[in-house]
Amino acid sequence: xxxxxxxxxxxxxxxDPQMPxxxxxxxxxxxxxxxxxxxxxxxxxxxVHMDGVPIRSCVTPVSVAEGKSIxxxxxxxxxxxxxxxxxxxxxNKVPQCGYxxxxxxxxxxxxxxxxxxxxxxxxxxxxQGNICRCGTYPRIKxxxxxxxxxxxxxxx
Numbered sequence: 001x002x003x004x005x006x007x008x009x010x011x012x013x014x015x016d017p018q019m020p021x022x023x024x025x026x027x028x029x030x031x032x033x034x035x036x037x038x039x040x041x042x043x044x045x046x047x048v049h050m051d052g053v054p055i056r057s058c059v060t061p062v063s064v065a066e067g068k069s070i071x072x073x074x075x076x077x078x079x080x081x082x083x084x085x086x087x088x089x090x091x092n093k094v095p096q097c098g099y100x101x102x103x104x105x106x107x108x109x110x111x112x113x114x115x116x117x118x119x120x121x122x123x124x125x126x127x128q129g130n131i132c133r134c135g136t137y138p139r140i141k142x143x144x145x146x147x148x149x150x151x152x153x154x155x156x
Contacts, residue, residue, distance in 0.1 A: 002066045006031065007075025017063035021055075022046045024062040025072055033073035033102045037131070044130030047103035048072050054110040056129075073102035076109055084154070085109045088147035096134035104130045108144045116148045116155070 001012045006029055015024045025031050025048065034057060037045030041056035048057045049071040050064075077083035082090075085108045095101045104127070111118055111126040118126065123144050132140065 002062055004062075004065050004067070005069045007071055008069075013062065015062050018061045020058050021048070021060045021062045021065050021070070022057035024065075025057060025070070031072050031074050035099055035102055037100065037103070042129070042131075043100070044103040044107060045100050047106040047130065049106060049110060052110070052113065054107050071106075073106060076105060083109060084147040084150040085112065085143070087150065088143040091146065092139045092143040094136050094139045094143050096136055100130060100132050100134075104132065104140060108140070108147065111144065112148050112151055116151045118144065118148060 001014055002017065004011050004013060006025065011029060013024050013028050015028055022034060022036060025034055034048055035045040036058060037043035039058050041059035044056070046056055046058040047054050049055070050060070050068050052069070077086045085105045089095065089101065089105060094104075107127055107130050111123065115122060120141065123141050127140065127144075
């Protein structure tokens with residue numbers, strides 16, 4: 001049994017230590033918001049936070065996450081209390097197919113945790129590992145800026 005803290009809850013998973021964290025989260029913990037994209041850690045669809053840092057869960061063995069705090073899209077916010085990034089995604093009508101959006105939002109939230117007013121260049125750098133096949137990059141960038149403004153207001 002591997003012990004992880006997923007979305008604030010202590011979770012014991014009966015998983016092969018080398019199983020990708022993505023499969024442990026989706027198939028064992030039944031948190032299906034995190035998506036499989038490429039399986040190589042290149043597209044960003046599988047992005048989750050480990051101790052607050054965005055990682056590619058498709059190439060991270062679940063054993064690496066043991067004893068760490070994992071946050072998935074389900075833990076970013078809730079239906080009753082959306083994270084600023086989730087609110088901005090909706091307001092800017094970012095998703096088209098929606099497949100990459102969980103990973104996009106997790107990377108954006110990590111960026112805004114450390115920089116609530118990122119420049120265009122900082123956004124592009126932070127988000128370069130997240131691919132959107134629908135090409136909603138201008139809306140993603142605007143949503144990140146809007147979420148940062150919201151977070152600045154909340155923290156003032």
